[in-house]
Amino acid sequence: EMETREVGRCATEEPQAGGAAAAAAADSTRTLRTRPAEADDNDEGDTGHCGGERAGERDRGTSAPLHSHSAHVHTHAHAHGQTTTTMPPNKRRKKQKNREFDFSRYHERHVALRIAYLGMAYHGFAAQGPDDVDSTVEAVLLIALQRACLIQDRVSSRYSRCGRTDKGVSAFGQVISICLRTNLTTVTGANEVGFVEKESALDAAVQRKLIDSPKEELDFVHLANRLLPDDIRVTAWSPVADDFDARFSAASRSYKYFFLREDNDIEQMRAAAKLFIGVHDFRNFCKMDIAGGVTNFKRKIMSVTISPADSTVDTDPEYGMYCIDVCGQAFVWHQIRCMAAVLFMVGRGDETPEIIPALLDVETNPRKPQYAMADDLPLVLYDCKFPGLVWRYGAVSLGRIATILHSHFRQAALTGAVVKSMLQGLRAAEHPDPDPETAADATVPWTATMGYARRPHIALLKRATAETFEVKVEVQRLKVATKEAAASELEPGVAGDSSNPA
Secondary structure, rough: OOOOEEEEOOOOOOOOHHHHHHHHHOOOOOEEEEEOOOOOOOOHHHHHEOOOOHHHOOOOOOOOOOOOOHOOOEEEEOOOOOOHHHHHOOOOOOOOOOOOOOOHHHHEEEEEEEEOOOOOHHOOOOOOOOOOOOOOHHHHHHHHHHHHHOOOOHHOOOOOOOOOOOOOOOOEEEEEEEEEEOOOOOHHHHOOEEEEEEHHHHHHHHHHHOOOOOOOOOOOHHHOOOOOOOOOOEEEEEOOOOOOOOOOOOEEEEEEEEEEEOOOOOOHHHHHHHHHEEEEEEEHHHHOOOOOOOOEEEEEEEEEEEOOOOOHHHOOOOOOOEEEEEEOOOOOOOHHHHHHHHHHHHHHOOOOOOOHHHHHOOOOOOEEEEEOOOOOOOOEEEEEEEOOOOOOOHHHHHHHHHHHHHHHHHHHHHHHHHHHHHHHHHHOOOOOOOOHHHOOOOOOOOHHHHHOOOOOOOOOOHHOOOHHHHHHHHHHHHHHHHHHHHHHHHOOOOEEEEEEEO
């Protein structure tokens, strides 16, 4: 907050005798406000308006001490007991008008950025429209790139994403491709990759201004991270060819799904997981995105493995953490979470591994059984692979990212330890048997008193099913036709108007 200080008007002559001096001193009282220190956000020295406040000041505001000239304020005592305050001449800087950043002075670089984020606080990765400024990871990321003056807007930056994770889902290896402002004026050798020459930046006057500018590339990772929240980090970047597209150039995508072993039969789950490998129609393992125009549900799965996530599986089998690793070329909506849900049914003994090929056979089973997909929290988009792509990391940035992740891990691990100790305490406690007929038994199993009994399982192939793909397409077509008809009725001179020659 701004600090205030009551000071008198500068007194440059000797005080006058009598009450006139006291009246003059009282009349001269005024309030002097100090301004907060200005953050120097433009690392490149451009005077255009860009960057906003520092990342560390975004959420808590900025406070600054009084200016150094306040140390030269002198107080003089008068004969009649009043005091006056002597102030130095007012040397306020003239407020500079913010100028729009001139992107025309710079060339561009087509690059890929590797993104890591914790998705618990976001409604997925993909932005949800022009009004979305902070509810999705993508919206927050693009705003940060704009504030860092790396892009002018999304449309002109040729933006593309590799995957779009759902609400609550995290990522370690999400990849986007985008054109960013570059510091380079000429390119040779390795710097030629991704360099996009702009005619406006070739102007002779502009070249003369930039002749003394740095010839090294901008630190894209640092510039983005300084304006991003801690749960979203750019981890690396790489220059890419002009025809590179983060979505269509990916060779594979890998997901991890973490789970506690509990009473799951890991070997049965592994036997079922292998049956996903190959090219299959996954319409029974996804949510059909009919409105989005998805009509092909065939996807290639390269590998599915289930392995211990840490060493606790040997010392503490029930609470040991396991991980389902799935690698494929591409995936349909909610595919991983649906696959995990059915694998857990197999692990609990409610289904056999044969349920996997049965649901993949869409000729025999064209309707998806109704079942709840697995939780979003344990799912991570872990890696996206691109042939020939070499990531460039920064040692300082990596150290900062590791510190942030360790802080998150420490908090989660401590919370888990507290809850686990409580569960172990319940296991060791003795519970009086509420049934008088078996009162001779001093205790009963602790799970029997905690409501852990599961609801009876209904076989997947005997459950109610959703409509077939063909029926859903027809329903969507009718919806669109109804909306178009309603819209046309509101437009003058369209259907029903005899004056319309069409």
